[in-house]
Each structure stands twice: as C-alpha cells, then as structure tokens.
Amino acid sequence: MIEAWNAADVRAAEAPLLEAGEPLMERASFALAMQVLADLRARRRHLRGARVVLLVGAGNNGGDALHAGGVLARRGLAVTAVLVSERAHTGGLAALRSAGGRVVELFADPARTAAVAADAASADVVLDGMVGIGARGALRGPAADLVTALTDARGGRRGSGARVVAVDLPSGIGADDGTVDGPVLPADRTVTFGAAKPGLLLPPAAHLVGELTVVDIGLSLEGAPALRRLEAVDVGRAWPVPGPTDQKYSRGVVGLVAGTSTYPGAAVLSASAAVRAGAGMVRYRGPGAVGHAVLAARPEVVAAPGRVQSWVVGPGVPPSDEDDGQHGRGGGGLAAARGDLGGMSQGATPAVVDAGGLSLLEPPCPPWFVLTPHAGELETLLRRHGEDVHRRDVEAAPLRWARRAHELTGATVLLKGGVTVVVGPSGAYAQADAPAWLSTAGAGDVLAGLLGAMLAARSAEVVERPGLAAEIAAAAALVHGRAAERANPGGPVAALDVADALPATVASLVAQA
Ligand SMILES: NC(=O)C1=CN([C@@H]2O[C@H](COP(=O)(O)OP(=O)(O)OC[C@H]3O[C@@H](n4cnc5c(N)ncnc54)[C@H](O)[C@@H]3O)[C@@H](O)[C@H]2O)[C@@H](O)CC1
Ligand SMILES: [K+]
Known part of the structure; x- marks a missing residue:
C-alpha cells in the first residue's frame, strides 16, 4: 500500500529531525542523484558527458536539486543549474559550484528563456526543482515562463528528448489535492521524499507524475495518512478465498437490479462480472425480458426472489425521472432493494448504487452503501444537495467533491x-x-457487478466496520483495471472481455500475495 501525507504532516515530521541536526536534505538529494544515475545507466552506455539541467527555485526544493547536481557533477556529468529566482539555496549552490557545475541566472535575463528551454530540452535529464511542498498557488514568474517554453520545446510530449525528473513533486501541482492551476512540466519520474503526497496520486496532477519513487529519509509520520493507494499484494491478501466449509450462501449472494428493455446489456455485464468474480450466487431481480438475456448469457444466475448479501442497483436503469417503471413492474426487484435502501435502521445489506440507482437514494445512507458515479453523475448528485458545482469542478478536484x-x-x-x-x-x-x-x-456495469460480489463475500464485516466498504471499493477498482489489462494488454478492450478476465486476474492476485 502507498500511503500519502499532506504537506503539513510531512513538515511536522521533519521538524524534530532537523532540530536534531539530521541531514535530511543530503539524504534526499543523494537518493535523488542515485535514481537519476540508475535511469541514465538504463539508457546510455557511458555516464561521462551526460548532460543534466537543474531547474532551481528559491527554496529547499531547489536545494535538493542543487545538492543532487553536485553529486552528479562529481561523477563526471555535465551539470547546469538554471536559477529561476534571485534567491537560491546557499549550501546547494556552493556544493554544485565546487563540484564543477555551471550556473545560469535566468531570473536576471528572462529574454534567454526560449534558448535555455531549448538547451534543457536537448539534455539527457532535466531535474525540476523549482518548487515543492512550499509552493503557494500555481507557478508564477520566470518559473512559469520556463515551464511553458520547455513544454513547447519538447513538443508537449513526455518521453521525447530530455528525461524529466521531478524533485519531490512536479513543480506547481497542489501537493495535498492534486490540482493543476497553471503550467506544470510533465515528469517521466517523480522522486518524492519522506512519504508520497496526496497530489501525486490524485488527478489531474497524477497524470503528470510519471513513475513514482518514494525515498525514505527517516521521517516517522503519525496518525492516519490523508490518502492511500492499494497495491496488488494488498488485494490478493484480503481476497475472500473460499474454504472447505464454504457454500454459496456463505460466499455471498448478489441481488442485481439492473437493465431495462432499452439497456438490457448493462444487466448482462453486471451479472457476468459478479459471477466471474466468484459470487456464491447472483439473483436477478428485474424486467422479465432482460432476465431472459441475463440467463442466456449466464445460466448460473437465478431469477427468483430470496436472501441476498449485497445489492447492485442501477446499472442500465435510467434516472427515476426518466424511468418508465419497468423495475417497478418486473419481479419487484427494485421494491426489494428499495426496502433495503430505505429501511436502513433495520436493513443491513451492503449495496452498490450505480447510474439510475443514484436518483433513488434517500440520504442519510450508511457507509456500506457504495455510490459509483462518474464525474457527470456526481455533479447531478451534488446539485441535488444544493452544491453549485459542475462536472469540470469535479474533474479538477475529485477528492474534494467525492468527500x-x-x-x-x-x-x-x-x-x-x-x-x-x-x-x-x-x-x-x-x-x-x-x-x-x-x-x-x-465498463462501469462490470465494476458494479464485481464490487457487488466483493461486498457480498464480506457482507457482515462490511456492516460492522465502517471503513471496510471503501477499502473493498478501492480493491474492486484495482481488480477491474488489472482485468482490463489482462483482457488485451496494450490494446482496446471490450467490457465483457474485462468480466471474462476476472477469474484469471483474481487467481494471479491471490497467488502473488
Ligand atoms: N525541510 C527539509 O530539510 C527538507 C525539505 N525538503 C525539500 O524542501 C521542499 C520544501 O522546501 P521549502 O519549504 O523551502 O519550499 P519550496 O522549495 O517548495 O518553495 C518555496 C519557495 O518557492 C517560491 N514560491 C512559492 N510559490 C511559488 C510559485 N507559485 N511560483 C514560483 N515560486 C514560488 C517561494 O519564493 C519560496 O521561496 C520539499 O518539497 C523538499 O523538496 C527535502 O530536502 C527534505 C528535507
Ligand atoms: K519540484
């Protein structure tokens, strides 16, 4: 699991170590330099003569870049520091100079921005050390102009020309929230210190981070992290592998309320995913014609009422104001689910609420209900609760609006x-x-069915532990993504193929754990 901590928590953890005189910057910058060397070795036969350009801001982030530059210069690399601010870390600058590095004072001669950018673009490595967790707002001044010019010089393409390594984080992103409010140089790799920062994992900034390396500089961070990212091993370890005494009810029954005559495919996809993810049983509760399609695709599905350990409500169901009542008429599935969705104090059945199901919600809901909107559906949901928010706001700050x-x-x-x-x-x-x-x-219908099966397998535990539904939902997102990759590595993928790839994906996750 990757745990990410807000900038304030990282600073608080650094403070006592700095007071005790621990050389945090030396540790950070040495690890950074070693990473640069390792990346270069993978791309070149000889390190000597490789060109490294440091983009250096006024603070300690620039200090990291300068110290790393010093280490690289001592190994025979040609290092140039471009200062975007009148101030630069004194110790770092001295270290670079004494190692033979060159310094360009761009802040004093902004007319050179395009030429400096062109030179940086043709280097082997660019270290982005303009700002780190001390940044306030979007990049400004010479730093912003240099990023814009360098992005142009690289043709806007990552992976072409110089390899960009971000120091702690790509300069200008919101460290805590991943917002991108101005120019940011997309990195091929980010070497971050002490702990990951939430902004490195959150869109839109997450798309600018490249490969993420977390360097341990000896911080002890306390309390809960601001954000987590599950890794394959976490999901494999937690997977509900059946034992010899299990049977279909103990493995979990998924009640599926999905599909209409207009969108029957959604029900087929959700049902396929739930079956393929290892549900003990899937009960389809919906319009008869859709039920026939589901059964034709998945004869394992049962189209009769009975006990369920999780509901999946809404894939392929239009919002209630557009619903033509098919679910109300057919089989009473919606009524059964609504009973559980509504009677929260009595009902204790986890649920995935997707698409049209979202318009049926009557908050307050328990945490074992997992809503699965995309940004547009979240806009609708939030606006129903009086928030003046648009889809683009959700996309610009997804954690804030999901929260x-x-x-x-x-x-x-x-x-x-x-x-x-x-x-x-x-x-x-x-x-x-x-x-x-x-x-x-x-793809969303497959995710809903998969998540339904995962919740059903641990139904009672999900109701007892308020945070477990989120962990399982994150795990479902991981399995879903991995199954898509497995279905057709590096190429187009159809939703049903993702469902079909679930059994092998789960097997490999469990085997790796
Ligand atoms: N405290 C420490 O000893 C350690 C700090 N570390 C590094 O220090 C960084 C934090 O250093 P600082 O607190 O000095 O802050 P930063 O270096 O992140 O940036 C602050 C400086 O950037 C300028 N600035 C702020 N916002 C700007 C903007 N929007 N556009 C252009 N310039 C802007 C300000 O003039 C300020 O001097 C971390 O990200 C990390 O790289 C690491 O060396 C680990 C140890
Ligand atoms: K940076």
Whole structure:
C-alpha cells in the first residue's frame, strides 16, 4: 500500500529531525542523484558527458536539486543549474559550484528563456526543482515562463528528448489535492521524499507524475495518512478465498437490479462480472425480458426472489425521472432493494448504487452503501444537495467533491475516472490501475457487478466496520483495471472481455500475495 501525507504532516515530521541536526536534505538529494544515475545507466552506455539541467527555485526544493547536481557533477556529468529566482539555496549552490557545475541566472535575463528551454530540452535529464511542498498557488514568474517554453520545446510530449525528473513533486501541482492551476512540466519520474503526497496520486496532477519513487529519509509520520493507494499484494491478501466449509450462501449472494428493455446489456455485464468474480450466487431481480438475456448469457444466475448479501442497483436503469417503471413492474426487484435502501435502521445489506440507482437514494445512507458515479453523475448528485458545482469542478478536484458527496450522503463514494477516487468514513483511496482503453461503454456495469460480489463475500464485516466498504471499493477498482489489462494488454478492450478476465486476474492476485 502507498500511503500519502499532506504537506503539513510531512513538515511536522521533519521538524524534530532537523532540530536534531539530521541531514535530511543530503539524504534526499543523494537518493535523488542515485535514481537519476540508475535511469541514465538504463539508457546510455557511458555516464561521462551526460548532460543534466537543474531547474532551481528559491527554496529547499531547489536545494535538493542543487545538492543532487553536485553529486552528479562529481561523477563526471555535465551539470547546469538554471536559477529561476534571485534567491537560491546557499549550501546547494556552493556544493554544485565546487563540484564543477555551471550556473545560469535566468531570473536576471528572462529574454534567454526560449534558448535555455531549448538547451534543457536537448539534455539527457532535466531535474525540476523549482518548487515543492512550499509552493503557494500555481507557478508564477520566470518559473512559469520556463515551464511553458520547455513544454513547447519538447513538443508537449513526455518521453521525447530530455528525461524529466521531478524533485519531490512536479513543480506547481497542489501537493495535498492534486490540482493543476497553471503550467506544470510533465515528469517521466517523480522522486518524492519522506512519504508520497496526496497530489501525486490524485488527478489531474497524477497524470503528470510519471513513475513514482518514494525515498525514505527517516521521517516517522503519525496518525492516519490523508490518502492511500492499494497495491496488488494488498488485494490478493484480503481476497475472500473460499474454504472447505464454504457454500454459496456463505460466499455471498448478489441481488442485481439492473437493465431495462432499452439497456438490457448493462444487466448482462453486471451479472457476468459478479459471477466471474466468484459470487456464491447472483439473483436477478428485474424486467422479465432482460432476465431472459441475463440467463442466456449466464445460466448460473437465478431469477427468483430470496436472501441476498449485497445489492447492485442501477446499472442500465435510467434516472427515476426518466424511468418508465419497468423495475417497478418486473419481479419487484427494485421494491426489494428499495426496502433495503430505505429501511436502513433495520436493513443491513451492503449495496452498490450505480447510474439510475443514484436518483433513488434517500440520504442519510450508511457507509456500506457504495455510490459509483462518474464525474457527470456526481455533479447531478451534488446539485441535488444544493452544491453549485459542475462536472469540470469535479474533474479538477475529485477528492474534494467525492468527500463532499460522502459528507452529504453518509455513503461511501467511488468516483470513476482515469484514476478512481474512493472516500469512506475512515479515509480516502486513489487507484490508478486501469489502462485508458478501459474508458468504454459497459465498463462501469462490470465494476458494479464485481464490487457487488466483493461486498457480498464480506457482507457482515462490511456492516460492522465502517471503513471496510471503501477499502473493498478501492480493491474492486484495482481488480477491474488489472482485468482490463489482462483482457488485451496494450490494446482496446471490450467490457465483457474485462468480466471474462476476472477469474484469471483474481487467481494471479491471490497467488502473488
Ligand atoms: N525541510 C527539509 O530539510 C527538507 C525539505 N525538503 C525539500 O524542501 C521542499 C520544501 O522546501 P521549502 O519549504 O523551502 O519550499 P519550496 O522549495 O517548495 O518553495 C518555496 C519557495 O518557492 C517560491 N514560491 C512559492 N510559490 C511559488 C510559485 N507559485 N511560483 C514560483 N515560486 C514560488 C517561494 O519564493 C519560496 O521561496 C520539499 O518539497 C523538499 O523538496 C527535502 O530536502 C527534505 C528535507
Ligand atoms: K519540484
């Protein structure tokens, strides 16, 4: 698991160590230099003569870059520091100069910005040390102009020309929230110190981070992290592997209320995912014609009422104001689910509430309800609660708005997107497991069915432990992403293929754990 801590927590953890005279900057910058060397060795036969350009701001982030530059210069690399501010870390500057590094005072001659950018773009490595966790707002002044010029010089493309390594974080991102309010140089790698910062894991900034390396500089961070990211081993370890005494009811029955005659496919996809994810049983409760389609695709599904240990409500169901009543008429599935969704004090059945199901919600909800909106659906949900928010606001600050939806509804919120953000009562998760190919129709229906099966398997525990639903939802996002990758590595993927890849994906996660 990757745990991310807000800038204030990192500073608080640094303070006593700095007071005790621990050489944190030396530790950080040495590890940074070693990472740069390792990356260079993977790309070049000889290190001598490799060109490194440091983009250096006024604070300690620039200090890290300068000290790392000093280490690299001593190994024979040609290092140039570009100062974007009149001030620069004194010790770092001295270290670089005494190691033979060159210094360009860009702040004194802004007309050179384009030439400096072109030179940096053709170097082997650019170290972005303009600002770190001490930044206030978007990049300004010469730093902003240099990033814009350098982005132009690289043709806006990551991976071409110089390899960009961000020092602690890509300069200008919101360290705590991942917001991007101005120019940011996309990194190929980010070497972060002490602990990951939430902004490195959260969109939109997460897309600018590249490979993330966390360097241990000896901080002891206390309390709960601001954000977590599950890794494969976490999910494999927690997977509900059946034992010899298990049977279909102990493994969990998923009640699926999904699909209409207009959108029957959603029900088929959710049912397939729940079955393929190892549900003990899937009960379909919905319009008869849709039920036939579900059974034709998945003969394991039972289309009769009975006990369920999780509900999946809403895939392929239009919002209630557009609903033509098919679920009200057919089989009473919606009524059964509504009974559980409404009678919270009595009912204690975890639920995935997706698509049209979201318009049925009557908050307050318990945390064992997991809402699975995309940004547009979250906008609708938040606006129904009086928030003046637009989809673009949700996309610009997904953690903030997912958290707001959790506060307003009480439910666990899984916000779908290139990075999936989950917020529950004991914290938040950001999962970036899915290839971009997964943004395709039906993928959300598969996620809903998969998550339903995962909640059903641990139904009683989910109701007892308020934070567990969020952890399971984050795990579902990981499995979903991995299954998409497995279905067709590096290429287009169809939603049903993702469902079909679930059994092998789960097997490999369990085997690795
Ligand atoms: N405290 C320590 O000893 C350690 C700090 N570390 C490094 O120190 C960094 C934090 O250092 P600082 O607190 O000095 O702050 P930063 O270096 O992140 O930035 C602060 C400086 O940048 C300028 N600045 C702020 N906002 C700006 C903006 N929007 N546009 C342009 N310039 C802006 C300000 O003039 C200020 O001097 C961390 O990110 C990390 O890289 C590491 O060396 C580990 C140890
Ligand atoms: K930086």
